[in-house]
Amino acid sequence: MSQSEVATGTPVPIADLSKLSIPTLPGVTPQPPKANGFWSSNPVFSYLNDVYITISEHRKSLGLTNPGTIENLNKEVSRDVFLNQYFFTGLRADLNKAFSMSPVFQTSHTLSIGSNVLPPYAFSALYATDDYFIQGNIDNELSFSGRINYGWNKNNISKVTLQLAHGQPSMVQLEQDYQASDFSINLKTLNPSLLSGGFSGVAVGSLLQSLTPSFAVGLEAMYSKQPGPVPPETLVSYVARYNAGNWIASAQIQAQGALIASFWRKVSDKVEAGVETQVAAQLKPVSDPLLGTPIGFETAIEGQTTIGAKYEYRSAVFRGQLDTNGKVSAFLEKRILPTVSILFSGEIDQFKQSSRLGLGLQFEAAGNEQLMLMQQGLIDANGNPVPGAPQI
Amino acid sequence: MSGRFATPEAKEESTFEQIKNSPLFTVALNATFFGLGVLFIQSPLMDMLVPQL
Numbered sequence: 001m002s003q004s005e006v007a008t009g010t011p012v013p014i015a016d017l018s019k020l021s022i023p024t025l026p027g028v029t030p031q032p033p034k035a036n037g038f039w040s041s042n043p044v045f046s047y048l049n050d051v052y053i054t055i056s057e058h059r060k061s062l063g064l065t066n067p068g069t070i071e072n073l074n075k076e077v078s079r080d081v082f083l084n085q086y087f088f089t090g091l092r093a094d095l096n097k098a099f100s101m102s103p104v105f106q107t108s109h110t111l112s113i114g115s116n117v118l119p120p121y122a123f124s125a126l127y128a129t130d131d132y133f134i135q136g137n138i139d140n141e142l143s144f145s146g147r148i149n150y151g152w153n154k155n156n157i158s159k160v161t162l163q164l165a166h167g168q169p170s171m172v173q174l175e176q177d178y179q180a181s182d183f184s185i186n187l188k189t190l191n192p193s194l195l196s197g198g199f200s201g202v203a204v205g206s207l208l209q210s211l212t213p214s215f216a217v218g219l220e221a222m223y224s225k226q227p228g229p230v231p232p233e234t235l236v237s238y239v240a241r242y243n244a245g246n247w248i249a250s251a252q253i254q255a256q257g258a259l260i261a262s263f264w265r266k267v268s269d270k271v272e273a274g275v276e277t278q279v280a281a282q283l284k285p286v287s288d289p290l291l292g293t294p295i296g297f298e299t300a301i302e303g304q305t306t307i308g309a310k311y312e313y314r315s316a317v318f319r320g321q322l323d324t325n326g327k328v329s330a331f332l333e334k335r336i337l338p339t340v341s342i343l344f345s346g347e348i349d350q351f352k353q354s355s356r357l358g359l360g361l362q363f364e365a366a367g368n369e370q371l372m373l374m375q376q377g378l379i380d381a382n383g384n385p386v387p388g389a390p391q392i
Numbered sequence: 393m394s395g396r397f398a399t400p401e402a403k404e405e406s407t408f409e410q411i412k413n414s415p416l417f418t419v420a421l422n423a424t425f426f427g428l429g430v431l432f433i434q435s436p437l438m439d440m441l442v443p444q445l
Contacts, residue, residue: 247434259419263430268442275429277422281415301415303422307429311443324425 064182067216070206071186073239074250074262077274081264081310083319083331087345090114092360099367101374101381104128115358119143141166155179159188183209184218196227208239216241222255257281257299270312279303326351338376339364 068075079085092112099105107125112118119139127134133149143165151157159175175188190202201224208218218239225232235255242249247265254260258280266272283297308321316334321327329347336342343360366372373379380386411417432438 249430261426263426263433265433265438267433267438271442273433273438275426275433277426277429279419279422301418303418305422305425305429307432309441313443313445324422 059182062182063213064210065213066179066181066184067208067210067218067241067243069177069179069184069186070208070218070220070239073208073218073241073252074260074264074276076248076264076272077262077276077308081272081274081308081319082276082306082321083308083329083345086319086331086333087329087347088112088115088118088343088358088360089345089356090118090358092118092343092358094360094362095365096363097365097367098371098375101371143168183207193227198225200225200227208241214243216243267309271309273307273309275305275307277303277305325349339366 090113092110092115095109095111097107099107105125105127107123110118110122110124112120112122119141122137122139124135124137131151134147136144136146138144143163145163145165146161148160149157150159155178157177159173159177161171161173161175163171165171171191173188173190174192175186178185184207186204186206188204190204192199192201192203194200203223204220206218206220208216210216218241220237220239222235222237223232224234237252237254239252240250247263249263250261252258252260258278260276260278262274262276264272264274279301280303281299281301284300285294286296286298287293288295304324306321306323308319311318315336316332318333319331321329327347327349330345332342332344334342334344341362341364343358343362345358345360346355347357348355364375366375370379370383374381377386405413
């Protein structure tokens with residue numbers, strides 16, 4: 001640009017403004033404008049962004065880990081060590097057939113006699129990919145239960161559960177799980193409806209937050225509203241969990257008036273032990289001492305402590321437990337052939353002088369030759385021969 | 393018959409029964425069991441129950 005052009009007032013092209021040498025304060029570098037300029041240049045949002053970034057950096061510096069979910073708070077004791085999930089009575093036979101491993105597709109037929117819980121016949125199918133998990137179960141009375149889980153990413157999982165039981169009200173549950181780096185949120189609703197003049201059903205929200213790398217606290221809030229002019233109910237429960245690596249302690253104060261404390265220890269690679277105490281306030285009917293007719297309710301405190309252990313052997317898993325109500329229980333799952341297992345469960349109630357017994361067989365079948373060789377331990381998941389296995 | 397019911401005599405609970413029937417007793421008893429359970433699981437006795445295969 002020549003001196004004469006400036007003198008005559010010729011406009012400077014805007015593109016050339018950056019080439020002008022505008023003097024700046026020493027040590028100050030002008031920041032380039034950001035893509036979302038309004039949200040970052042606005043003084044209020046800029047301050048909030050700074051606060052958020054400071055807090056998240058501080059949280060990262062604490063080295064917190066995800067604490068798991070409230071549903072799995074004492075999973076190690078109540079689901080892994082204790083027999084609750086495994087115990088059955090009578091005779092049962094499970095015929096499982098795996099059709100493929102990727103995606104997983106397998107079906108199962110369960111036959112049972114002499115059980116109060118298991119139906120005489122049930123069929124279930126399972127299909128799972130990296131994102132989806134679909135399971136359906138139907139029994140001889142046409143009671144159906146199904147579950148669909150979909151993982152949006154590794155932190156977000158949506159779940160739908162449906163139960164259509166014969167002679168019982170149907171049930172649907174919608175659930176969303178969010179697991180962040182140092183907390184977990186779970187939102188679920190049971191039989192939600194907006195048709196009866198507002199929300200009716202059950203809504204539950206829970207939060208579990210790590211405070212240190214080992215210690216986490218959380219709470220669960222429940223809102224329940226039946227259709228009609230019934231006042232809603234709200235309940236809040238509090239939980240805490242301490243994970244020290246080889247042992248885990250947890251405590252729950254439930255709004256219904258129950259206190260649950262549990263302790264789990266991994267004694268060795270193959271042995272785990274756990275103890276759980278439940279103290280609950282329950283309403284007991286009070287009857288008239290003269291006439292024997294019920295006249296009301298009184299609150300009674302009942303407690304139970306259970307101690308148990310789980311042993312994993314090469315081809316067997318043994319669980320045993322003992323509780324303060326005098327019950328001694330054991331469950332054994334023993335693989336007698338690569339595709340056949342036997343199940344044994346027994347319980348003796350020493351105070352009531354009664355016992356229960358269960359015996360079962362599990363057969364595994366394969367839908368193709370490769371799966372059959374995998375089930376027999378001859379090849380691994382990639383089709384390579386397992387070292388030490390007999391030659392095919 | 394006189395039509396009168398014999399009034400059952402109210403039995404006085406002994407001190408032990410009063411303690412045993414109080415809610416605090418159930419809580420304290422189970423808390424003790426829990427503590428003993430934790431001590432047992434953490435003790436060398438539990439380590440000795442690991443099979444040496």
